[in-house]
Amino acid sequence: SCGHIRISVPIVRLGDPVMASCTVSPNCSKLDREPRILWRLEDGPNQPGDKQWRLPDGTQESTITLPHMNHTKAFLFCLVPWANSFQVLDQAEIRAGYPPASPSNLSCLMYLTTNSLVCQWEPGPETHLPTNFTLKSFRSRADCQYQEDSIPDCVPGDRQNTCSIHRKHLLLYQNMVIWVQAENVLGTSESPKLCLDPMDVVKLEPPELQALDINPDLVPRQPGCLWLSWKPWEPGGFMEQECELRYQPQLRGANWTLVSHLPSSKDQFKLCGLHQAPVYTLQIRCIRSPLPGLWSSWSPGLQLRPSL
Amino acid sequence: SCGHIRISVPIVRLGDPVMASCTVSPNCSKLDREPRILWRLEDGPNQPGDKQWRLPDGTQESTITLPHMNHTKAFLFCLVPWANSFQVLDQAEIRAGYPPASPSNLSCLMYLTTNSLVCQWEPGPETHLPTNFTLKSFRSRADCQYQEDSIPDCVPGDRQNTCSIHRKHLLLYQNMVIWVQAENVLGTSESPKLCLDPMDVVKLEPPELQALDINPDLVPRQPGCLWLSWKPWEPGGFMEQECELRYQPQLRGANWTLVSHLPSSKDQFKLCGLHQAPVYTLQIRCIRSPLPGLWSSWSPGLQLRPSL
Amino acid sequence: TLPLPRSFLLKSLEQARKIQARSSVLLEQLCAVYKLCHPEELVLLGHSLGIPQAPLSHCSSQALQLTECLSQLHRGLFLYQGCLQALAGISPELAPTVDMLQLDVANFATTIWQQMETLGVVAAGQPTQSTMPAFTSAFQRRAGGVLATSRLQSFLETAHHALNHLT
Numbered sequence: 001s002c003g004h005i006r007i008s009v010p011i012v013r014l015g016d017p018v019m020a021s022c023t024v025s026p027n028c029s030k031l032d033r034e035p036r037i038l039w040r041l042e043d044g045p046n047q048p049g050d051k052q053w054r055l056p057d058g059t060q061e062s063t064i065t066l067p068h069m070n071h072t073k074a075f076l077f078c079l080v081p082w083a084n085s086f087q088v089l090d091q092a093e094i095r096a097g098y099p100p101a102s103p104s105n106l107s108c109l110m111y112l113t114t115n116s117l118v119c120q121w122e123p124g125p126e127t128h129l130p131t132n133f134t135l136k137s138f139r140s141r142a143d144c145q146y147q148e149d150s151i152p153d154c155v156p157g158d159r160q161n162t163c164s165i166h167r168k169h170l171l172l173y174q175n176m177v178i179w180v181q182a183e184n185v186l187g188t189s190e191s192p193k194l195c196l197d198p199m200d201v202v203k204l205e206p207p208e209l210q211a212l213d214i215n216p217d218l219v220p221r222q223p224g225c226l227w228l229s230w231k232p233w234e235p236g237g238f239m240e241q242e243c244e245l246r247y248q249p250q251l252r253g254a255n256w257t258l259v260s261h262l263p264s265s266k267d268q269f270k271l272c273g274l275h276q277a278p279v280y281t282l283q284i285r286c287i288r289s290p291l292p293g294l295w296s297s298w299s300p301g302l303q304l305r306p307s308l
Numbered sequence: 309s310c311g312h313i314r315i316s317v318p319i320v321r322l323g324d325p326v327m328a329s330c331t332v333s334p335n336c337s338k339l340d341r342e343p344r345i346l347w348r349l350e351d352g353p354n355q356p357g358d359k360q361w362r363l364p365d366g367t368q369e370s371t372i373t374l375p376h377m378n379h380t381k382a383f384l385f386c387l388v389p390w391a392n393s394f395q396v397l398d399q400a401e402i403r404a405g406y407p408p409a410s411p412s413n414l415s416c417l418m419y420l421t422t423n424s425l426v427c428q429w430e431p432g433p434e435t436h437l438p439t440n441f442t443l444k445s446f447r448s449r450a451d452c453q454y455q456e457d458s459i460p461d462c463v464p465g466d467r468q469n470t471c472s473i474h475r476k477h478l479l480l481y482q483n484m485v486i487w488v489q490a491e492n493v494l495g496t497s498e499s500p501k502l503c504l505d506p507m508d509v510v511k512l513e514p515p516e517l518q519a520l521d522i523n524p525d526l527v528p529r530q531p532g533c534l535w536l537s538w539k540p541w542e543p544g545g546f547m548e549q550e551c552e553l554r555y556q557p558q559l560r561g562a563n564w565t566l567v568s569h570l571p572s573s574k575d576q577f578k579l580c581g582l583h584q585a586p587v588y589t590l591q592i593r594c595i596r597s598p599l600p601g602l603w604s605s606w607s608p609g610l611q612l613r614p615s616l
Numbered sequence: 617t618l619p620l621p622r623s624f625l626l627k628s629l630e631q632a633r634k635i636q637a638r639s640s641v642l643l644e645q646l647c648a649v650y651k652l653c654h655p656e657e658l659v660l661l662g663h664s665l666g667i668p669q670a671p672l673s674h675c676s677s678q679a680l681q682l683t684e685c686l687s688q689l690h691r692g693l694f695l696y697q698g699c700l701q702a703l704a705g706i707s708p709e710l711a712p713t714v715d716m717l718q719l720d721v722a723n724f725a726t727t728i729w730q731q732m733e734t735l736g737v738v739a740a741g742q743p744t745q746s747t748m749p750a751f752t753s754a755f756q757r758r759a760g761g762v763l764a765t766s767r768l769q770s771f772l773e774t775a776h777h778a779l780n781h782l783t
Binding site: 309310336338339350351383385387388390393394395396397398399400 | 650651652653656657658659660661663664665752753755756758759
Binding site for chain 3: 115141167168170171172173174199237238239240290291
């Protein structure tokens with residue numbers, strides 16, 4: 001073909017210079033013998049290069065330096081005048097952006113229902129370049145100092161900042177090291193490393209709080225009392241847990257009252273000392289205990305009226 | 309292993325008899341020399357077989373006939389008494405159902421947006437057996453008498469009675485033959501064959517009906533008139549179409565009035581003769597014409613008030 | 617007796633409960649899908665298939681010998697993991713439960729093994745898989761699954777008891 005563009009570096013940091021050369025072969029039939037080579041960036045003006053000269057074999061070469069590449073993506077054209085117009089001989093794509101910053105806020109949760117460890121992170125500022133994130137991890141021992149078995153890289157879906165490690169790669173009840181690597185043409189970065197046992201970051205769901213209908217014949221009615229029962233969330237039933245209950249009268253500005261250190265399963269729980277408020281809202285949440293764990297969310301509010 | 313069940317036919321028509329035999333090898337260590345062989349269907353009672361006898365090599369064999377197999381799926385157990393319990397030696401699964409009836413109501417639509425021919429059918433009565441439906445087709449000529457190129461079978465998703473033939477298998481503007489085959493262990497059946505050109509069954513969408521604001525300075529106001537415009541549905545724009553408009557005053561018991569043989573594109577359309585109803589509802593639909601086609605659905609109702 | 621860290625005991629108890637919970641699910645599924653609801657009717661078959669009954673004699677509260685108990689616990693878990701591995705391909709409906717159960721048993725075995733290493737009571741390397749039961753029919757695989765899982769249940773019941781005793 002008649003013309004050919006060569007670019008020093010097709011992908012640069014935003015604002016860096018870009019050097020390009022365009023060569024026009026002598027045997028490019030329809031052209032003048034020594035055509036004046038012109039350049040155009042995107043839909044900018046046609047402009048001459050910095051220098052143009054003739055190579056021994058008759059080839060014409062022009063070079064140009066774009067001092068600051070401010071487009072994240074732009075096409076550079078090499079043209080020559082022809083008849084009363086300009087003819088494009090070649091086109092090259094230039095991209096500009098930033099190397100990836102270190103991903104931050106890496107956190108992971110173990111889901112007992114899907115049996116997978118799901119981690120998420122913040123990717124950091126836009127790089128304007130195709131950037132691959134990979135969740136890396138390996139099995140370790142107590143203090144995460146040594147790598148035991150490796151775990152296959154977890155590659156997130158397109159433009160997703162979360163990845164799910166399948167159960168078969170996890171060694172539960174042992175520590176593992178997890179981090180995120182970000183990589184593009186301009187560089188690589190890594191997040192800080194986490195050292196965790198998947199079972200210490202189980203996403204625990206709260207129990208289901210239920211009101212108990214107490215048979216007045218069996219149990220003497222006590223004003224200002226409520227009877228409750230709850231059972232642990234079934235998939236987490238094997239984990240020893242501790243729970244706390246909070247209740248609040250539906251009155252403007254009322255505060256929550258907290259009852260801590262409750263068992264995760266209770267067939268009958270009597271809550272007294274409630275004054276004759278119209279209705280009380282009650283919620284319960286649990287945490288794995290004494291082994292380490294994360295608090296579950298509060299259960300949906302249960303509206304109950306204390307016995308009169 | 310000690311015991312082995314053989315079934316005459318593991319899959320039968322519902323209600324048909326099933327014959328089975330169970331053989332207990334002599335060298336089944338912990339058993340009495342000539343154990344009494346028992347049978348159990350699902351969680352039914354343990355019952356002796358019809359006959360039991362000793363083979364020359366010492367093997368004990370028992371046979372049983374289940375006169376009418378009324379379960380669509382059942383497990384048959386072969387047991388022997390042992391210590392003071394019964395021991396299961398083998399288990400066989402028996403299934404019962406019906407051969408497939410001919411699939412019916414096969415119909416196809418060509419979707420210009422997905423470029424695929426989607427056919428659907430009614431599978432016929434439940435067979436109670438794994439039954440595979442396959443959409444078969446081949447390219448043909450005008451009268452669909454001869455098979456030209458074959459087209460790969462279209463296998464629907466699990467328990468789905470619809471299948472989508474990809475554009476690359478379709479020869480548009482030529483006839484093809486399409487039918488559904490249903491097959492299970494007890495038999496095979498076929499739907500009646502369709503002979504169609506995909507382009508004759510395009511799923512056409514109606515135009516978008518719009519009210520025109522007429523500049524009273526340019527066009528003298530005429531009481532009881534409305535100005536409309538419409539353009540054909542973009543993906544079907546290449547097809548010559550004919551449209552019809554219907555309008556109805558929003559009065560109880562009012563009838564639709566139909567305006568037929570309208571073009572598929574109209575910049576300005578004046579509709580007059582409308583009396584002073586509060587509001588009129590207008591809809592338009594189109595059909596490929598003069599080439600064969602299917603009516604589009606009616607466009608969403610446009611509510612307009614005739615000029616006063 | 618050797619000091620066993622409380623976190624090891626608590627984790628082991630939790631792992632035992634986790635496996636017991638999942639074993640119950642598998643037994644319920646085997647009963648629902650294949651009508652194999654009575655392990656006691658499969659004892660004879662178990663003999664011929666070589667389904668193991670792993671001993672935990674050193675873990676009984678009367679005659680608790682910690683080092684032997686831990687190695688019996690590890691060997692038993694290793695044996696039952698082998699049995700569960702032989703169940704591979706039992707059926708698409710049950711495969712997920714069997715896979716998860718097998719992973720849980722393997723992870724519990726690792727927890728025990730690593731604690732034995734930490735205590736320096738490990739004689740040779742990890743035990744190699746003994747001969748796994750070979751199932752030659754779909755029925756044997758299902759029946760073997762019922763028997764192995766129910767024996768794993770009682771094995772864990774004894775283990776849970778012993779570990780509770782140590783906490």
